[in-house]
Amino acid sequence: MFTFEIDEEITLKLLNESDAEEMFQLIDNCREYLREWLGWIDGTKNVYDSKQFIKGCIRLYEERQGLTLGIFFHGKLAGVIGFNSFDWTNRIGVIGYWLGNQFQGEGIMTRAVIAVIDYGFQQLGLNRIEIRAAYENYKSRAIPERLGFMQEGQIRQGEWLYDHFVDLIQYGLLASEWDSERGF
Template sequence: MFPYEVDDRIVLKPLIEEDAESLFQLTDRSRLYLREWLPWVDSTVKIEDSLQFIQHVQKLYEENKGLTLGVYYQGNLAGSLSYNLIDWSNKVAYIGYWLADEFQGKGIMTNSVRALIDYAFQDLQLNRVDIRAAYENKKSRAIPERLGFTKEGQIRQAEWLYDHYVDHIVYGMLQSEWTK
């Protein structure tokens, strides 16, 4: 499956150790933008932090517990898309994503998430895909809404972001709904 060409502009491929510098540089350039919704930004202060992240997600992949992909737009790393967790007992994948601010508004992440959902249902034979986003993170919430997910509820104070809690909105898609 990977690398996977979403379209003539977008390619998804697993992050490898050689991507650490470009991942760090992308994070660093978008630090203020990403920090609003991502709790790990302040702890990513050097290339080695990105390398450790890549090694961690490679281990999750080897253990069949997750999958993290680089999202490449016209050959440039633009962000990350992942199954943060795959719950094989319940056949559920939990999707997470981020895109650097310079790549926003081009349909990159919506099309990439659509491809990862197809992979979850067709190749992995999972039953459910779950996407959670902070209540006020309208850009992140727009993706599952655009893709026809069901808004299933709100989890109060679900995540600590630096100095405050944020609520999460839970979106779900079932395999039977997606194939329609």
């Protein structure tokens, strides 16, 4: 199974069914916070739903269509990051992420995104990495902006969140623009 130790605090690992209980508890404890920007929260009602999500992630990993990793901070599941999809013909990966609110402000997500970018460019041979975030989700948008992604446009009403559409900001980064040695 895929496991990557970023530093003494953070480990990324491929989720497995034994993580379903901890994942569900994290989502359930942060439900209101996460619901603001994640449209799938209401569909996660119990541990079984988390287990089904993890099974789907494993299948996508085995088929080389995605790579979903748990973010473990001091051994506790803090959130999820990964490539939601790959376009192997054009060597593009699309990163998505979320973090429980009790883990905010520790630099966890920035370090995790850096590690995933490095992996995508160096190990997977991607040429381009994309991130999309809701226009008003400033915390999520701050990460690609901090890491040198180019804001490439706004996708009007690009995502449905429960009872309304939100605009998405599209960010892109090319392998030739990434310097993994800059250290954040």
